[in-house]
Amino acid sequence: SKKMQRRQSSKTPTQPLQVHHKNQTDLSAWRKGGRIDPEKSVQNHQSPNDQKNDSKQDSLEQALSYFEKVQDRVSLKKNNILQKHLTTVETIALQRGLPPEGFDVLLNVALSGKLADTVNTRLLKSLVPASVIPETSVVSSVSWLCVSKCSDNVQLLFLRWLITVFDFIDRKEQLHALYGFFFSFLQDEKMCPYVCHLLYLLTRKQSVKPFRIRRLLDLQAKMGMQPHLQALLSLYKLFCPELVTINLPGKMKTYFKNSEGPWKAAINTVRQRNQENSPVSKPLLLGTAQPQSRKRKWNTQLIIPASSTNKNNLEEDREKNHVDLYSMNESFPVEQLQTFSQLLQNIHHLEFPSQMGSVLTNPLLLHYMNCIKDESIYLRLYYWMGQTLQEECTWCVADNNQYEEEFKDFLETVYKTECFLQEGFSSCEVFLYKSLPLWDGFCCRSQILRLVSWIPLSSFSEMKSHLYDPLAQLFFTSSLYFKCSVLESLKELLQNWLNWHVIHLDSESDSEVHSLNTTLSGLVNVVAELIHFVGWISTVALHLENNPTFLLYFILDFYETVCDMYLRYNLPLLIMPPAGVFYPALLSMDSVSLNQLCYIMYRYRTNLVAAKENELSKKKILQFKFSSQTYQEYNQYIIAMVGCLWTSSAFQKDVHPQGLHMDDELLKKTTVQEFKTSFNIVYHPAMMGYAVLFLQQAWPDDTTFNFSLIKKWNWYLEYLYAQGLKGLKVFIESSINRVSQAS
Amino acid sequence: PDEAAAHGVQHCSSRQTTQDLERDMERLKVSFQNKTLALQRMQLTAALRNKVKQNDNDSGLIMEIMKQIVTLSRAVIEYQQQAREKEQKLMDLKRKRLSLKKAGGQKLLQIHTMMKKQKEEQTSKNVSKALETICNNLRKEREMTTVIQNIFQNIIIGSRVNWAEDPSLKSIVLQLEKNVY
Numbered sequence: 061s062k063k064m065q066r067r068q069s070s071k072t073p074t075q076p077l078q079v080h081h082k083n084q085t086d087l088s089a090w091r092k093g094g095r096i097d098p099e100k101s102v103q104n105h106q107s108p109n110d111q112k113n114d115s116k117q118d119s120l121e122q123a124l125s126y127f128e129k130v131q132d133r134v135s136l137k138k139n140n141i142l143q144k145h146l147t148t149v150e151t152i153a154l155q156r157g158l159p160p161e162g163f164d165v166l167l168n169v170a171l172s173g174k175l176a177d178t179v180n181t182r183l184l185k186s187l188v189p190a191s192v193i194p195e196t197s198v199v200s201s202v203s204w205l206c207v208s209k210c211s212d213n214v215q216l217l218f219l220r221w222l223i224t225v226f227d228f229i230d231r232k233e234q235l236h237a238l239y240g241f242f243f244s245f246l247q248d249e250k251m252c253p254y255v256c257h258l259l260y261l262l263t264r265k266q267s268v269k270p271f272r273i274r275r276l277l278d279l280q281a282k283m284g285m286q287p288h289l290q291a292l293l294s295l296y297k298l299f300c301p302e303l304v305t306i307n308l309p310g311k312m313k314t315y316f317k318n319s320e321g322p323w324k325a326a327i328n329t330v331r332q333r334n335q336e337n338s339p340v341s342k343p344l345l346l347g348t349a350q351p352q353s354r355k356r357k358w359n360t361q362l363i364i365p366a367s368s369t370n371k372n373n374l375e376e377d378r379e380k381n382h383v384d385l386y387s388m389n390e391s392f393p394v395e396q397l398q399t400f401s402q403l404l405q406n407i408h409h410l411e412f413p414s415q416m417g418s419v420l421t422n423p424l425l426l427h428y429m430n431c432i433k434d435e436s437i438y439l440r441l442y443y444w445m446g447q448t449l450q451e452e453c454t455w456c457v458a459d460n461n462q463y464e465e466e467f468k469d470f471l472e473t474v475y476k477t478e479c480f481l482q483e484g485f486s487s488c489e490v491f492l493y494k495s496l497p498l499w500d501g502f503c504c505r506s507q508i509l510r511l512v513s514w515i516p517l518s519s520f521s522e523m524k525s526h527l528y529d530p531l532a533q534l535f536f537t538s539s540l541y542f543k544c545s546v547l548e549s550l551k552e553l554l555q556n557w558l559n560w561h562v563i564h565l566d567s568e569s570d571s572e573v574h575s576l577n578t579t580l581s582g583l584v585n586v587v588a589e590l591i592h593f594v595g596w597i598s599t600v601a602l603h604l605e606n607n608p609t610f611l612l613y614f615i616l617d618f619y620e621t622v623c624d625m626y627l628r629y630n631l632p633l634l635i636m637p638p639a640g641v642f643y644p645a646l647l648s649m650d651s652v653s654l655n656q657l658c659y660i661m662y663r664y665r666t667n668l669v670a671a672k673e674n675e676l677s678k679k680k681i682l683q684f685k686f687s688s689q690t691y692q693e694y695n696q697y698i699i700a701m702v703g704c705l706w707t708s709s710a711f712q713k714d715v716h717p718q719g720l721h722m723d724d725e726l727l728k729k730t731t732v733q734e735f736k737t738s739f740n741i742v743y744h745p746a747m748m749g750y751a752v753l754f755l756q757q758a759w760p761d762d763t764t765f766n767f768s769l770i771k772k773w774n775w776y777l778e779y780l781y782a783q784g785l786k787g788l789k790v791f792i793e794s795s796i797n798r799v800s801q802a803s
Numbered sequence: 804p805d806e807a808a809a810h811g812v813q814h815c816s817s818r819q820t821t822q823d824l825e826r827d828m829e830r831l832k833v834s835f836q837n838k839t840l841a842l843q844r845m846q847l848t849a850a851l852r853n854k855v856k857q858n859d860n861d862s863g864l865i866m867e868i869m870k871q872i873v874t875l876s877r878a879v880i881e882y883q884q885q886a887r888e889k890e891q892k893l894m895d896l897k898r899k900r901l902s903l904k905k906a907g908g909q910k911l912l913q914i915h916t917m918m919k920k921q922k923e924e925q926t927s928k929n930v931s932k933a934l935e936t937i938c939n940n941l942r943k944e945r946e947m948t949t950v951i952q953n954i955f956q957n958i959i960i961g962s963r964v965n966w967a968e969d970p971s972l973k974s975i976v977l978q979l980e981k982n983v984y
Contacts, residue, residue: 199967199973199977200967200968202967203965203966203967203968203973204965204967206959206960206963206964206965206966207963207964207965208963234977236980237976237977237978237979237980237981238976238977238980239980240953240956240979240980241956241960241976244956244957244960267980271953407911407914408914408915408918430904430907430908431904431907431908431910431911432908432911433908433911433912481904482897482900482901482904483904555894556897559894559897559898559901560901562898563898563901563902563905564905599833603836607840620887638833639830639833639834639837640833640836640837643837643840643841644837644840647837647840647841647844649844650872650876651873651876651880652876652879652880652883655880656883717830717834718830718833718834718837719834719837720837720838720841722838722841722842727842730842730845730846731846732845732846732849733849735845738845738848738849739841739845743848743852744848745844745847745848748848748851748852748869749869749870749872749873749876750873752855752866752869753869753870753873763858764856764858765852765855765856765858767852783873783876783877784876784877784880784881785880786880786884
C-alpha cells in the first residue's frame with residue numbers, strides 16, 4: 061500500500077508483500093548510509109543509544125503497521141498484541157513525539173470507530189507531534205468526523221487535540237477549504253464551544269457569509285449568549301461590520317476555555333528533547349524565506365509553500381479580476397510575502413495569517429501593521445498574546461518554572477515589537493496587572509521592567525491599584541539596583557507617554573477614532589499621578605537607603621524629564637520634587653547631584669517664565685494655568701537654595717515647611733563655628749574638594765587651608781565652571797542677581 | 804519641632820481623617836530628616852576641614868581622596884552630558900518614528916480610498932445596458948453556484964460518507980468553499 065511505500069527509503073524497491081521485516085532492515089540500513097544488507101545490518105555493532113533508538117523506531121513501525129491493518133472489534137483486554145502496540149505508541153509519543161507519517165494511520169483508527177473507546181482515547185492522547193503534522197491526515201480525520209462512527213467523547217477529544225496542535229499542522233489551505241464542514245459541526249451542543257474556537261482560528265474575511273451569521277444568531281437565540289458564540293460573532297463583525305448588525309459587548313478577556321489538556325506536558329518534553337539535538341534556528345532576515353521553527357507554538361513563523369502552482373493560480377485570478385468588474389478583492393496570501401517591494405505593491409489587499417503570533421517575528425508584516433488601523437488585527441493579536449502570556453507566565457502557572465529562558469525570550473520579542481511599532485499593547489498591560497502582584501522581582505526582571513515602560517497611556521487610570529501598589533511593595537523590599545531599575549523604567553514610561561501626547565496633540569479628530577479616548581485633563585491627571593507616585597517612593601527610598609548618590613542620580617534623572625514637560629512636550633503641568641527629594645539633593649555630599657539639582661531648578665524656572673509669558677501675552681488660550689501654589693513651591697525652593705549656596709542665610713530664610721529653618725541656639729549646639737556659611741559654595745560638603753584644590757592653585761605657598769581666603773567669588777566660580785559644573789553656572793546666572801562681588 | 808507639636812494639638816480638636824494624620828506625620832518625618840541631615844553634614848564637613856588644616860598624614864590621605872572625587876565627578880558630569888544628548892537624540896528619533904507611523908497610516912487610508920474610488924469609477928463607466936444585464940446574470944449565476952456549493956456541502960455531511968477515501972470526491976469537497984469568480 062501507499063503508506064508502506066512512503067515509509068520505505070527511496071533506495072529500496074517497493075515490495076508490498078514482504079512487509080514487516082524488509083521494512084525494518086531496509087530502514088536500518090538506510091539510516092547507516094544506504095548499505096542494503098539484510099543479514100549484516102542486524103548484527104552490526106551500534107552504540108547502545110542508537111540500538112535503543114533503532115529498536116524503538118522498529119517497534120513504532122510495527123505498531124503503526126499493525127494499526128493500519130487491524131480489523132474491527134479487537135478487544136483490548138483480550139488481545140495482548142493490541143496492548144503491546146498501544147503501549148509502544150504511547151511511550152514513544154510521550155518521549156519523542158510521533159513522526160509525521162504516523163498521524164494518518166492513528167487518526168484513521170481512532171476516528172473510524174473500529175476499536176473500543178478506551179483504545180481510541182489513548183491513541184488520541186498520544187498524538188504528540190515530533191515535528192509537523194501533515195495536513196492530509198487532518199483532512200481525512202475531518203472526513204471521519206462527518207461519518208461520525210466514533211463516539212461523542214472521542215469526537216470532542218479530537219477537536220481539543222486539533223485546537224492544541226493547530227500550529228503544528230504544516231499547511232492550512234485545505235483546512236480553510238473545509239470551513240463549511242467545521243461550521244456544520246456547530247449543530248452539536250457539546251462540540252459547539254470547541255468548534256467555535258477552531259473556527260476562530262480559521263476564519264478569514266471570505267469565510268464570513270450572511271447565512272453563517274444568521275446561523276450563529278439562531279444558535280445564540282437557542283443557547284443564549286455563550287462566550288464562544290460571542291467570540292466568533294465579534295470576529296465576524298470585525299471582518300465585515302456591515303453584515304453583523306447586532307451589538308456586541310467590547311473586549312472580553314477570555315473567550316475560550318483553555319483546552320490544552322493532556323498534550324501540553326508531552327509537547328514540552330518533546331520540544332526540550334529536540335532542542336538538545338537540533339541546532340538553534342537562524343535569526344530572521346528581511347527578504348529571505350523563513351524555515352519552520354521547531355520551537356514552541358508562539359515562535360511559529362510563516363510557512364511558505366514552495367510550490368509554483370500557487371503562483372500560477374494567483375496570476376490567473378489577477379487576470380480574471382481585470383475582466384470581471386464585480387469581482388471581490390482577491391487578497392494577496394501573506395505566506396508569499398518575502399520582500400519589501402512585494403509588500404509595497406500589495407499593500408492594499410494584504411491579509412494577515414491565521415496565526416497572528418507569527419507577526420511578531422516578521423518585519424514585513426510589522427511594517428504593514430504599523431500603517432494599518434484595522435481593529436480586527438489588533439483584536440486577534442491581543443487575544444493571542446494575552447492567552448500566551450497568561451499561559452506561559454513562569455510565576456503564575458506552577459508547572460512553568462523550567463521554561464524561564466523561553467518566556468524571557470518571548471517577553472523580549474514582545475518588547476522589541478512594541479519598540480518597532482512605538483506603541484504599547486493593551487494585552488501586555490493586562491498581563492502586567494495580573495502578574496505583578498505575584499512577581500518576585502527576580503524572574504525576567506529586565507524584560508518585565510521594560511514592558512512596564514510601554515504601558516499605553518489612557519485617561520482611565522486603574523494604575524494605582526494595578527501597577528503602583530504591587531510595584532511599591534516590591535520596590536521597598538528590594539535591593540538598591542532594583543530600585544534604580546524601577547525608577548529608570550518609570551522615567552521611560554513617562555517619556556513614552558509624553559511623546560505619544562505630543563504627536564497626537566495635533567490630530568484632535570483622530571483621537572475619537574483612536575481607542576484611547578483621551579482628554580487633556582484626563583491625561584494631565586494620569587501623568588500627575590505617576591509623578592506623585594515616583595516622588596513618594598523616592599522619598600521613602602532615599603531614607604531607607606540612607607541617601608546614596610547612585611539612587612539620587614536616578615531620581616534626579618526622572619525629575620529632569622518632569623521639569624521640562626511644558627516646553628518640550630507641550631503638557632501644561634509642572635510638579636516640583638517633594639521636599640524629601642529636594643533637600644537630600646541640596647545637602648548632598650557629591651557635586652554631581654548638586655550640579656544636577658541646579659540644572660533642574662534652572663529648567664523649572666525657564667518653564668515657569670515661559671508659561672507666565674504665554675499667559676500674559678494671551679498667545680494661546682490656556683486651559684490650564686499653573687496654580688499659585690506651584691509658583692509658591694518653586695519660590696520656597698529657590699529661596700532655600702540661594703540661601704544655602706549664595707547668601708549663607710539658609711537657616712533663617714528657608715520658609716519651606718520641611719526645610720532647614722532652625723534656631724541659632726540649636727545650631728550653636730553643633731559646635732560648628734561658622735554654621736551660617738556651612739552650605740555656601742565654598743563650605744558646602746559637595747564643594748569641599750573644589751575649594752581645597754582652588755586654594756592650592758591660587759595660594760600655592762599657603763599650607764594652612766584658610767578657606768576664608770576665598771572672598772572674591774568670581775574667580776572661584778570661573779574655576780568651578782571650568783571643572784564642568786555647568787548646571788551650577790546656569791542656575792547662578794539665572795537666579796542670582798549679582799550686584800556686587802560680595803561673598 | 805515645638806511649633807509643630809503645638810500645631811498638632813490644635814488640629815486634633817478638629818475632625819481629621821486617618822489619612823490626613825498620616826500625611827502630617829510623613830511631612831513631619833521628612834522635615835525632621837532634612838534638618839537632621841543638614842546638621843550632620845555640617846558637622847561632618849567641619850570636622851573634615853579641621854582635619855585637613857592639621858596637615859598631617861591623615862590629611863594627606865583625605866586630600867588625595869578629595870582630588871580623586873573631583874576627577875571622578877568631572878568624568879561623571881561629562882558622561883551625564885553625553886547621555887543627555889544621546890537621550891535627546893533618541894527622543895527625537897522616537898518622535899520621528901511616531902510621526903512617520905501617523906503619516907503611514909494616513910497614506911494607507913488614502914490608498915484604500917483611492918482604490919475604492921477607482922473601482923467605483925470603473926463600475927460607473929460601463930453603463931451600457933447590455934453589459935449591465937450580463938453582469939447581473941453573472942451575479943445571479945454566481946449566487947446560485949454558491950448556493951449549490953453549500954447544498955453539496957450539506958448533502959455530503961448529511962450522507963455521512965467518508966469523502967476523503969475517494970480522491971475525486973475529496974477534490975470536489977475541497978473546492979466547495981472557494982468563491983466563484
